[in-house]
Amino acid sequence: MTARILVVDDIPANVKLLEVRLLAEYFEVLTASNGADAIETCENGKVDVVLLDVMMPDMDGFEVCKRLKSDPATSHIPVVMITALDQVSDRVRGLEAGADDFLTKPVNDLQLMTRVKSLVRLKSLTDELRLRASTTRNIGIEELLSRTFTAEDATPKVLLIDERQPSFERIQKMLRDSADLDIATDPHAGFFQAAEAPYECVMISTAFADFDPLRLCSQLRSLDRTRFLPIILLAEEGEEGRIIRGLELGINDYLMRPIDQQELLARLRTQVRRKRYNDQLRASVTQTIEMAVTDGLTGLHNRRYLDSHLQTLFDRAVARRRPLSVMITDLDRFKTINDAHGHDGGDDVLREFARRLRKNVRGIDLACRFGGEEFVVVMPDTDGAVAEKVAERIRAEIAQMPFAIGHEGKTTEVTVSVGVSSVLKGADTVAALMKRADLALYEAKSAGRNRVVAKAA
Numbered sequence: 397m398t399a400r401i402l403v404v405d406d407i408p409a410n411v412k413l414l415e416v417r418l419l420a421e422y423f424e425v426l427t428a429s430n431g432a433d434a435i436e437t438c439e440n441g442k443v444d445v446v447l448l449d450v451m452m453p454d455m456d457g458f459e460v461c462k463r464l465k466s467d468p469a470t471s472h473i474p475v476v477m478i479t480a481l482d483q484v485s486d487r488v489r490g491l492e493a494g495a496d497d498f499l500t501k502p503v504n505d506l507q508l509m510t511r512v513k514s515l516v517r518l519k520s521l522t523d524e525l526r527l528r529a530s531t532t533r534n535i536g537i538e539e540l541l542s543r544t545f546t547a548e549d550a551t552p553k554v555l556l557i558d559e560r561q562p563s564f565e566r567i568q569k570m571l572r573d574s575a576d577l578d579i580a581t582d583p584h585a586g587f588f589q590a591a592e593a594p595y596e597c598v599m600i601s602t603a604f605a606d607f608d609p610l611r612l613c614s615q616l617r618s619l620d621r622t623r624f625l626p627i628i629l630l631a632e633e634g635e636e637g638r639i640i641r642g643l644e645l646g647i648n649d650y651l652m653r654p655i656d657q658q659e660l661l662a663r664l665r666t667q668v669r670r671k672r673y674n675d676q677l678r679a680s681v682t683q684t685i686e687m688a689v690t691d692g693l694t695g696l697h698n699r700r701y702l703d704s705h706l707q708t709l710f711d712r713a714v715a716r717r718r719p720l721s722v723m724i725t726d727l728d729r730f731k732t733i734n735d736a737h738g739h740d741g742g743d744d745v746l747r748e749f750a751r752r753l754r755k756n757v758r759g760i761d762l763a764c765r766f767g768g769e770e771f772v773v774v775m776p777d778t779d780g781a782v783a784e785k786v787a788e789r790i791r792a793e794i795a796q797m798p799f800a801i802g803h804e805g806k807t808t809e810v811t812v813s814v815g816v817s818s819v820l821k822g823a824d825t826v827a828a829l830m831k832r833a834d835l836a837l838y839e840a841k842s843a844g845r846n847r848v849v850a851k852a853a
Contacts, residue, residue, distance in 0.1 A: 398422065398423070398424070399423055399424070399444035399445065399512075399516040399519070400423070400424045400425075400426060400441070400442055400443055400444050401418050401423045401424070401425050401426070401443075401444065401445050401446075401447060401512065402425075402426045402427070402428060402434060402437055402438065402443045402445070402446045402447065403415060403418070403425060403426070403427050403428070403447045404427075404428045404429075404430075404431070404433075404434040404446060404447065404448045404449055404452075404457070404460070405429070405449035405452070405478075406429050406430060406449065406452045406453060407449075408429075410449065411427050411429070414447060414478075414503070414508075415427065417505060417508065417509075418512070421509060421512075423512070426441065426443065430452060430453070430454060430455065431452060431454065431455030431456070431457070431459065431460035431463075432454070432455065434446065434448065434460055434464075435460060435463055435464060435470075438464055438470045438473055439467070439469060439470060443473055444473070444474075444515075444516050444519050444520075445473070445474045445475075445476060445512055445515050445516055445519065446464070446473060446474070446475045446476065447476050447478055447512075448460060448461060448475055448476065448477050448478065448495075449477075449478055449479065450477055450478070450479035450486075450490065451479060451480070457477050457479065457490070458477075458489065458490065458493045461475050461477060461490070461493045461494050461495050462493050462494060464494070465493070465494030466494075471494075471673075472519070472522045472523075472673070473519070474496040474497070474515035474516075474518060474519055475494065475495045475496055475497075476495065476496060476497040476498070476499060476511055476512070476515065477490040477493075477495045477497070477498045477499070478498075478499045478500075478501060478503060479498075479500065479501060480500070480501045484656050484658050484659055485658070486498075487500075487658075487659055487662070488658045488659060488661075488662045491659075491662035491663065491665070491666055492662060492665075495666075496515055496518075496666055496670070497511050497515065497649075497666075499511065506636050506639070506640065510639060510640055510643045510650075513643055513644075514643050514647070514648060514649065517646065518648065518670060521624065521674060522673070522674055522677070551574070551575060551576050552575050552576065552596040552597060552664070552668040553575070553576045553578075553593070553594060553595050553596055554571065554575040554576065554577050554578070554595060554596065554597045554598070554599065554664065555577075555578050555579075555580060555586065555589060555590050555593070555595045555597075555598045555599070556568070556577060556578070556579050556580070556598075556599045556601075557579075557580045557581075557583055557586035557590075557598065557599070557600045557601065557609075557612065558579065558581065558599075558600075558601035558603070558630070559581045559582070559583075559601070559603075559604055559605070560601065560603055561581075563601060563603065563630075564579050564581070564601075566655075567599070567630075567655065567660070570655070570657040570660055570661070571660070571661070571664070574661055574664070575664065578593070578595075583600075583604060583607045583609070583612050586598075586600075586612065587612055587615055587616065590616060590622055590625065591616075591619055591621050591622055595625060596625075596626070596667075596668045596671055596672070597625070597626045597627075597628060597664060597667050597668055597671070598616065598622075598625055598626070598627055598628075599627075599628045599629075599630055599664075600612055600613060600627060600628070600629055600630065600647075601630045602629060602630065602631045602632060602635055602638060603630075603632060609629070609638075609642075610638065610641055610642055610645060613627055613629070613642055613645050613646065613647050614645050617645060617646040624671070624674065625671075626648045626649070626667035626668070626670070626671050627646070627647040627648055627649075628647070628648065628649045628650065628651060628663060628664070628667060629642050629647050629649070629650040629651075630650070630651055630653065630655065631650050631651070631652055631653070632652070632653050633652060633653065648667055649663050649666070649667060651663060688700065689701035691764075691765040693743055693746055693747060693765070694746055694747055694749075694750035694765050695750065696750050696753075696754070696763050696764055696765045696771070697762065697763070697764040697765075698764060698765055699764065699765070699766055699767055701764060702762070702764040702766065702772055702774070705762060705774075706722075706762070706774055706826055706830075707826050709762065709774055709776055710819065710826045710829065712776075713776060713777075713819055714819065714824075718776070718777050719777060719778055719779040719780075719818060719819065720774070720775065720776055720777070720778065720818065720819045721774075721775045721778045721779065721780055721782070721783030721816060721817065721818040721819070722772065722773070722774050722775070722783075722816070722817055722818075722829055722830065722833045723772070723773045723775070723783060723786070723787045723790075723814050723815065723816045723833065724766065724770060724771070724772050724814070724815045724830075724833045724834055724836075724837045725753070725770065725771045725772075725773070725787075725790070725812050725813070725814045725815075725837075726769060726770050726771075726812065726813050726814075726837055726841065727745070727746075727749060727769040727810060727811075727812055728810075728811045728812060728813055728841075728845040728846060729845075730742065730745075730768075730769040733745055733808055733810070736808070737801050737802075737806070737808065740802065741801045741802060741806075741808070744799070744800065744801050744802065745799050745801070745808065745810060746765075746769065748799050748800065749771070749794065749799075749810070749812070750763075750765065750771070752790070752793055752794060753771060753773065753790060756786065756789055756790045756793065757773055757775070757786070758775075760776055760777075761773055761774065761775045761776070761778075762774040772833075773786075778818075779818060780816065780817075780818035780850055780852060783816050783818060783850070784816050784848060784850045787814040787816050787848040787850075788814075788848050790812070790814065791811075791812055791813075791814055791846065791847070791848055794810055794811060794812045795809075795810075795811050795812075795846060798810070811845060811846035812846070813837060813840035813841050813845050813846065813847060813848075813849075814836075814837065814840060814847075814848040814849070815832075815833045815834060815835065815836030815837030815838070815839070815840055815848075815849055815850075815851065816833060816836055816848060816849070816850040816851065817829055817830075817832035817833040817836060817850070817851045817852075818852070832851040833851065835851055836849040836850060836851035837849070839851075
């Protein structure tokens with residue numbers, strides 16, 4: 397597992413000790429001796445996890461953590477706070493400052509490595525989402541990457557899978573005011589329950605009499621619906637080997653019994669906060685990309701999408717030696733519609749035209765708003781003769797039924813001119829195909845409008 401770990405501590409001996417341990421696990425290690433340098437390194441370099449000492453001069457670890465988590469550019473970097481303070485209240489304070497974990501000095505090697513590896517894995521998920529976003533920066537994704545996602549205040553829905561009644565009743569009491577908790581006492585039923593309901597975290601006890609809890613963790617990680625669902629393992633003292641194996645299988649965190657209520661709440665909040673961040677990021681990427689390739693007025697794909705996808709359809713048609721046709725449509729005298737009914741009336745006409753266009757083409761056809769009142773339809777597996785018939789059907793439907801304007805019952809007559817072209821055998825290009833369709837459209841306009849012209853070559 398390759399990752400870049402930033403170690404922040406004002407005592408060189410502490411830095412060296414952590415550096416040696418991390419290098420032995422083949423991590424790349426960066427170091428900083430104060431909070432300001434740590435923040436600068438995170439802002440300027442690719443850091444996967446920060447190991448942050450709490451007790452430092454000028455700016456303590458709590459303040460450094462708050463600043464990192466409040467900056468959209470660094471808020472996604474996991475922070476593990478390390479300190480000699482061993483009170484539960486200190487651990488909780490660190491987690492509430494935004495830290496993803498908290499370790500007490502002297503740091504146990506098992507805890508250090510398992511926590512780091514788990515957080516590296518989570519960071520890679522966030523990085524994957526951000527990378528997808530960055531590759532589409534030309535469609536306005538930079539705004540998304542700089543956005544600060546705020547965790548919702550909604551009570552998290554949590555599933556506890558534990559067959560021991562005293563145990564689950566104790567946890568139920570701890571989470572009474574902080575989570576909407578469901579309990580499954582049978583691990584098989586718990587698996588299906590986790591897959592079917594919108595849980596934000598699942599906690600799994602290791603104390604089953606006749607079932608391996610790690611099998612359940614593995615099953616949850618193998619299912620698409622629960623692949624990114626946070627898992628917290630509730631383990632017993634002496635189960636270090638099981639915890640290591642669980643982290644290798646993809647659990648997100650663990651708690652050792654006896655469980656402290658404040659630490660349970662803090663770790664649960666951490667997992668829910670990270671899940672909500674990634675869920676919002678994933679949804680925003682999808683929405684932003686969809687908006688970037690969709691015409692907001694008509695709901696059809698826009699020219700940006702056409703420019704990128706037409707080449708793919710063209711190359712596939714040529715490779716398979718299959719026909720492909722294109723039609724370009726233009727609403728006749730659209731300016732007079734805008735002049736007579738205003739731009740709102742013109743928008744009504746464009747929306748209705750898009751609806752009729754979509755109704756008359758197949759699902760495999762690509763219908764796009766090319767710009768203004770021009771629309772393009774790409775028809776795979778369609779030769780010129782069939783494409784011309786489709787274009788004529790569309791032209792006739794547009795001309796036959798007036799278009800409604802506004803909500804007052806007004807209507808207007810609309811006609812459309814259409815140019816059609818098809819891929820030629822032999823040498824041909826997308827640019828030439830579109831040029832022929834555009835020339836055919838020009839001929840339709842010049843010949844009196846409200847007609848279809850097909851251009852063979």
